[in-house]
Amino acid sequence: MQILRILLMRLTTTAITLLGVAIIVFFVIRVVPGNPVAMMLPPGATEDDIARLNALYGLDKSLVAQFGIWLSGVVQGDFGTSITSRQPVLGLVLGRLPATLELSIMALVIACLLGGAAALTGTRYRGTRTEAAIDVADGVALSVPDFLWGLVLILLFGVLVPIFHISGRVTPSLDLPFTTNFYLFESLLRLRLDLWADIVSHMFMPALALAIPLAAIIGQLLKQSLKETMNLDYVTLARTKGYGETRVILREALRNAALPTLTLVGVQFTFLIGGTVIIERLFSYEGLGNMAIDAVINRDLPLIQGIVILFAVIFTAVNLAVDLLYAVLNPRLRHA
Amino acid sequence: MSFLSVRNLTLRLKNGPRLLRRVSLDVAPGEVRGLVGESGAGKSMIGKAILGILPGAVEIAEGEIWLDGTDLLSLPPTERRRRIGATAALIPQDPLTALNPSHRIGPQITDRLVHILGWSRTDATARALDLLAEVHIPDPERVMRNYPHELSGGMRQRILIASAFAAEPKLIVADEPTTALDVTVQKQILRLIAGMQARHQTALLFVTHDLGVVSKVCQRLTVLYSGMVVEDASVTDFFAAPRHAYSAALLAATPKYTDPAAGLLPVPETVTASVRAEVEAFDRAMDSAINERGLADG
Ligand SMILES: Nc1ncnc2c1ncn2[C@@H]1O[C@H](COP(=O)(O)OP(=O)(O)OP(=O)(O)O)[C@@H](O)[C@H]1O
Ligand SMILES: [Mg+2]
Numbered sequence: 201m202q203i204l205r206i207l208l209m210r211l212t213t214t215a216i217t218l219l220g221v222a223i224i225v226f227f228v229i230r231v232v233p234g235n236p237v238a239m240m241l242p243p244g245a246t247e248d249d250i251a252r253l254n255a256l257y258g259l260d261k262s263l264v265a266q267f268g269i270w271l272s273g274v275v276q277g278d279f280g281t282s283i284t285s286r287q288p289v290l291g292l293v294l295g296r297l298p299a300t301l302e303l304s305i306m307a308l309v310i311a312c313l314l315g316g317a318a319a320l321t322g323t324r325y326r327g328t329r330t331e332a333a334i335d336v337a338d339g340v341a342l343s344v345p346d347f348l349w350g351l352v353l354i355l356l357f358g359v360l361v362p363i364f365h366i367s368g369r370v371t372p373s374l375d376l377p378f379t380t381n382f383y384l385f386e387s388l389l390r391l392r393l394d395l396w397a398d399i400v401s402h403m404f405m406p407a408l409a410l411a412i413p414l415a416a417i418i419g420q421l422l423k424q425s426l427k428e429t430m431n432l433d434y435v436t437l438a439r440t441k442g443y444g445e446t447r448v449i450l451r452e453a454l455r456n457a458a459l460p461t462l463t464l465v466g467v468q469f470t471f472l473i474g475g476t477v478i479i480e481r482l483f484s485y486e487g488l489g490n491m492a493i494d495a496v497i498n499r500d501l502p503l504i505q506g507i508v509i510l511f512a513v514i515f516t517a518v519n520l521a522v523d524l525l526y527a528v529l530n531p532r533l534r535h536a
Numbered sequence: 537m538s539f540l541s542v543r544n545l546t547l548r549l550k551n552g553p554r555l556l557r558r559v560s561l562d563v564a565p566g567e568v569r570g571l572v573g574e575s576g577a578g579k580s581m582i583g584k585a586i587l588g589i590l591p592g593a594v595e596i597a598e599g600e601i602w603l604d605g606t607d608l609l610s611l612p613p614t615e616r617r618r619r620i621g622a623t624a625a626l627i628p629q630d631p632l633t634a635l636n637p638s639h640r641i642g643p644q645i646t647d648r649l650v651h652i653l654g655w656s657r658t659d660a661t662a663r664a665l666d667l668l669a670e671v672h673i674p675d676p677e678r679v680m681r682n683y684p685h686e687l688s689g690g691m692r693q694r695i696l697i698a699s700a701f702a703a704e705p706k707l708i709v710a711d712e713p714t715t716a717l718d719v720t721v722q723k724q725i726l727r728l729i730a731g732m733q734a735r736h737q738t739a740l741l742f743v744t745h746d747l748g749v750v751s752k753v754c755q756r757l758t759v760l761y762s763g764m765v766v767e768d769a770s771v772t773d774f775f776a777a778p779r780h781a782y783s784a785a786l787l788a789a790t791p792k793y794t795d796p797a798a799g800l801l802p803v804p805e806t807v808t809a810s811v812r813a814e815v816e817a818f819d820r821a822m823d824s825a826i827n828e829r830g831l832a833d834g
Contacts, residue, residue, distance in 0.1 A: 433634045434633065434636040436628075437628055438636070439587075439589050440587045440589055440621065440624070440626045441621045441652060442618045442620060442621015442622060442648065442652040443621070444617070447651075455638045456637060456638050459638075530638075531637065531638055531683040532685050
């Protein structure tokens with residue numbers, strides 16, 4: 201019941217949020233100077249040519265009228281046509297979405313593994329030098345932003361000790377048998393482990409760069425929460441039952457300690473997705489973020505709008521997923 | 537031969553004051569010993585020391601804790617924990633916080649049997665169902681699948697009692713097991729613990745504020761003041777004629793168990809002043825002994 205209510209509430213607020221995002225992005229990018237049509241035409245095009253193209257893309261109408269036309273199209277699933285590539289925006293954007301999703305999720309998994317390991321080790325050895333060392337590592341990881349970690353990783357593992365690919369999503373000469381753009385996922389399903397390894401080797405560096413700051417946040421929050429939980433009565437009672445300290449942490453404390461951390465990690469994950477824009481550029485990874493930068497450079501207004509809306513949808517979906525997960529993991533809410 | 541024997545146990549805050557001062561007490565197999573004293577006297581600290589759950593800030597300065605013929609403090613930590621888990625159990629004070637909110641009741645009772653004592657799941661579950669019936673839980677099968685928040689405080693305390701007896705421990709420490717409960721359920725829970733103890737012949741260290749309860753449940757009692765044992769007597773002797781002025785005052789101050797809610801009346805100032813002087817004299821003697829030893833060593 202609780203879960204259904206959360207879903208309904210969320211769908212309503214999501215619709216309103218997306219409308220707000222649509223309005224802001226539409227008008228803001230039109231305030232920025234630069235005429236996309238003028239940029240498309242070869243030098244020496246006449247005023248007439250520009251006017252004709254402007255009319256073709258509806259850019260001669262008033263802003264409000266343009267917004268109305270665009271919005272009614274969006275509601276029907278038509279996000280317009282990219283000015284640079286002359287293809288439907290929706291298809292372009294959805295084609296790039298899997299690349300960014302796979303990258304973000306891989307980064308999230310790495311962040312949870314690293315951060316979780318740091319928090320558990322720090323809790324197990326609390327009060328010792330090991331915990332102090334982990335705190336220092338967390339601090340360093342946090343104080344360097346993801347794109348700088350990207351540069352560091354490129355230097356270390358792309359240039360000095362070249363074990364990972366640092367550019368692109370997959371080696372271009374490979375023959376790809378895929379029917380979807382979820383390369384990582386589909387290669388695994390098709391048991392093409394050779395392709396899978398190549399894809400992972402391309403993704404690992406950008407994913408790690410995105411993951412490091414989030415891992416530090418998870419490490420700190422979860423450790424704090426775990427240490428507080430370790431002093432609660434039911435954990436103390438479990439100790440008298442004869443369990444070892446590691447089992448007490450994993451079995452008695454971890455789940456309850458993870459719950460309050462979860463919401464914060466969800467918020468941080470949306471920041472991570474935002475980080476893909478620059479990281480994809482840095483690693484020439486063909487995802488949404490890279491496409492967004494190209495679209496801005498080319499003043500491809502419909503494409504920019506489509507990408508921003510899609511990012512907004514992803515953010516709200518992540519927040520919804522976190523709320524649902526919280527409800528599922530917390531027995532009090534599940535049965536309420 | 538005592539099953540539990542605490543010898544000269546001295547606890548102190550790290551670089552701070554003493555919390556227990558050479559406390560010695562014994563509990564024979566199947567015996568119930570009451571542990572009374574005012575708030576902050578160190579009653580819970582004794583229980584925590586026995587069960588190996590002292591807070592990080594507290595250190596053991598001196599003493600031995602013999603459980604079933606082994607000095608727990610001489611064992612390595614892992615072995616000590618297993619030994620405690622296999623032979624002793626705790627009935628905690630607050631049933632609302634002593635169960636893990638994200639696990640069902642069943643595993644919270646059976647896990648110790650399976651993981652520490654090596655029982656099969658089936659045997660452990662059967663045992664848990666029996667115990668739940670023994671503590672008068674209606675519909676044990678369903679309760680095993682419940683989460684703690686779905687049950688009342690009284691139910692949860694019954695479950696914790698069942699869980700404490702699950703591994704047939706030889707010693708149970710009950711730390712004010714009824715103070716967090718509604719007055720109406722306190723009596724039932726008390727009777728339940730006494731009945732279970734008699735049936736299972738478990739040694740019981742019963743921490744309480746209430747001398748009325750001691751007179752009903754215990755055979756022997758220890759009176760604690762500021763971490764120091766002021767009296768160790770059989771219940772009959774004690775209620776006939778307490779030997780120490782402080783415990784006499786404590787007894788005089790206890791309303792005749794007609795009104796458990798009233799709690800303790802204050803002990804007269806002259807009595808507390810004299811017992812406090814005893815404690816200070818003890819500390820001075822200890823400190824100078826430590827200093828002399830330090831000089832001799834240096
Ligand atoms: N975690 C802790 N860290 C430091 N000192 C503590 C801690 N817990 C208790 N103490 C101190 O230890 C002393 C003994 O506390 P203890 O809990 O054993 O008292 P008690 O006799 O059980 O009292 P009550 O009847 O209120 O439960 C008190 O002076 C208390 O302030
Ligand atoms: Mg206490």
